[in-house]
Amino acid sequence: MPLTPTGRLVADAAAANRGLAAFNVITVEHAEAIVAGAERAGLPVILQISQNAVKFHGGRLGPIAAATAAVAELSTVDCALHLDHVEDLALLRQAPAHRFGSVMYDGSTLPYAENVAATRDAAAYCHEHGLWLESELGEVGGKDGAHAPGVRTDPGEAREFVAATGVDALAVAVGSSHAMTSRSASLDHALIERIAAAVPVPLVLHGSSGVPDDELAAAVRAGMVKINIGTALNIAFTGAVRTVLAGDDKLVDPRKYLVPARDAMADAVAHFLTVLAGR
Numbered sequence: 001m002p003l004t005p006t007g008r009l010v011a012d013a014a015a016a017n018r019g020l021a022a023f024n025v026i027t028v029e030h031a032e033a034i035v036a037g038a039e040r041a042g043l044p045v046i047l048q049i050s051q052n053a054v055k056f057h058g059g060r061l062g063p064i065a066a067a068t069a070a071v072a073e074l075s076t077v078d079c080a081l082h083l084d085h086v087e088d089l090a091l092l093r094q095a096p097a098h099r100f101g102s103v104m105y106d107g108s109t110l111p112y113a114e115n116v117a118a119t120r121d122a123a124a125y126c127h128e129h130g131l132w133l134e135s136e137l138g139e140v141g142g143k144d145g146a147h148a149p150g151v152r153t154d155p156g157e158a159r160e161f162v163a164a165t166g167v168d169a170l171a172v173a174v175g176s177s178h179a180m181t182s183r184s185a186s187l188d189h190a191l192i193e194r195i196a197a198a199v200p201v202p203l204v205l206h207g208s209s210g211v212p213d214d215e216l217a218a219a220v221r222a223g224m225v226k227i228n229i230g231t232a233l234n235i236a237f238t239g240a241v242r243t244v245l246a247g248d249d250k251l252v253d254p255r256k257y258l259v260p261a262r263d264a265m266a267d268a269v270a271h272f273l274t275v276l277a278g279r
Contacts, residue, residue, distance in 0.1 A: 003072055006080040006102035007132035007168060009044050010202050010226055019220040019276030022046035022082060023269060024230030025064065026053050029262045031071040033233065035079065036262075037269025043277055044078035045269070046226070047071075048104075050085045061091065065098040082134075084228070092122060095131055102132035104171065104204075112157075119165040127166070134204055134226070136171040137161045152191060155198040162199045169226060170195075171204040174219075187215050189222045196223025204228065209235070213275045220276055229272055236264040 013020035023034045025047050038045035047068050054061050065081070072079035083103045086092045095103050105122035107115040119135045126133040137153050153172035162170055172195050175187040187205075196203055202225035208216060209231035216227065244257040251257070 001073065001075065001078070003069060003099060003101060004044065004078040004080050005132065006046060006082050009046065009078060009080050010132070010169060012044070014202050014225045017220070018278055019216070019227045020044065020046065020225060021269070021272050021276055022048045022084075022226055022228045023233060023272075024053065024084070024228070025049050025068050026056065026234070028064075028067050028071070029237070029258055030233060030265065031068040033237075033262045033265030034269050035071055035075045035077075036266040037271075038077045038079070038273060039075060040266065040270040041273040041277070042077065043273045044080075045273065046080045046082050048082035048084040048228070050230075051083075051087060051091060052085070054091060061094050061098055065100070069099050089122070093125065095126075096129040100131065102126075102134065102168075104134040104136070106136050108136040116161060116164050119161075119167060123166040123168075132168045133166075134169040134171060135161075135165060135167045136206070137173075152188065153195060155191070155194045158195050159198040162201055167201060169202045169204050170199055171206050171228075174205070187211060187219050189218050192219055192222035192224060202226060208232075208272075216272075216275055217278065220278070227272075227276055232268050232272070233265045236268045237261040240264040 009020055023045065025031045031047055034045060034047050049064060049068060057064050069081055072081060080101045081099060083095045083100045085106045086103055087106050092103055092105060103126055105119055107118045110118060123133045137158055151173050158170060158172060174191050203223055204226040205219055205224045206228045208227045208229045240261040241257045244260055245251060
């Protein structure tokens with residue numbers, strides 16, 4: 001079926017009081033696994049490509065975006081295409097041509113006033129081109145620079161930021177951290193509730209791979225809507241590859257380990273979607 005606008009999927013999830021997962025695509029196998037897992041769960045999903053993934057593909061957005069869109073359009077569930085953690089405005093401006101429904105502009109490393117100005121400009125461009133825009137306030141752990149552990153988003157500042165920029169969704173820092181390989185993060189659910197009450201747009205949780213199932217479910221109940229998941233798929237992928245290669249040191253056909261790796265990612269996708277839907 002055709003790609004579904006991200007904003008529509010997010011609005012539907014918010015109205016139903018359930019979470020909507022957005023999974024990171026690095027390879028075509030990621031895209032295939034995300035769609036397979038979503039079909040197994042019978043739930044909509046967002047496939048997102050980050051600026052770092054574009055760098056991995058030699059700085060070329062077109063090929064991986066086209067492949068991901070093609071996989072998504074063969075799905076029996078609603079799928080949206082999202083361009084994630086964009087700091088390069090030249091990359092952001094490529095989104096309309098490659099059929100993205102949304103972009104996450106990341107100005108979180110900038111001083112507050114500069115972040116507001118840059119995000120406002122990004123929002124104006126996106127809305128002019130029919131794109132839904134997510135941005136970030138606060139500093140989610142697990143990355144260098146602004147992404148320092150322990151920082152939290154202030155609800156009052158979040159309200160002012162949304163009003164000043166016109167963003168459609170806001171990623172906030174409430175205790176999660178990017179690139180966690182253990183699911184041990186503890187979220188500040190009271191803070192999530194306060195931010196959700198303060199801003200008129202859906203909230204986004206980054207770094208969700210390190211958050212246990214019960215914490216994710218509680219975060220959705222507290223007001224989170226879009227839940228970003230990346231590292232968990234890579235853990236499943238790499239674990240399956242290691243297992244296959246450890247069992248046959250003469251194996252050279254990548255299909256022999258990519259199939260179980262893709263299946264393992266699909267299992268992870270179905271699991272997270274089910275948890276976030278409250279099933």
